Amino acid sequence: MKNVVVRNLSDEVHRAIRQRAAMHGRSAEAEIRAILTDAVQPPERVKLGSMLTAIGREIALTVEEHALLDNRDRIPAEPMEFD
Structure with a gap:
């Protein structure tokens, strides 16, 4: 600190x-x-992931697409491959 x-x-x-x-x-x-x-860090600030989930709900994502967004913080990102 x-x-x-x-x-x-x-x-x-x-x-x-x-x-x-x-x-x-x-x-x-x-x-x-x-x-x-x-x-x-005001408590009313909107975090990006929450905002994206809300947008997804507004545009009627499928259940599978919505589940992917819900797991965004629990699934580690895959490294990029440059072939």
């Missing part, structure tokens, strides 16, 4: 982070990690 140092944080922001951390029952450092994680 990487470390990040934040300098020149205002007293007001630091106090707000400590208060927010206390409300969530965690340390200020854990709260900052949670804030940063939520900012860059």
Whole structure:
């Protein structure tokens, strides 16, 4: 894991982070990690595989084609061959 140092944080922001951390029952450092994680990985983001599956349902894929998409993360990719 990487470390990040934040300098020149205002007293007001630091106090707000400590208060927010206390409300969530965690340390200020854990709260900052949670804030940063939520900012860059929001829970409402749509993952590509899920989006492709939804598109497949809209265009009425066959059951077999849909099963291939459902197994996309469990079947390892085959290496490419260059003949």
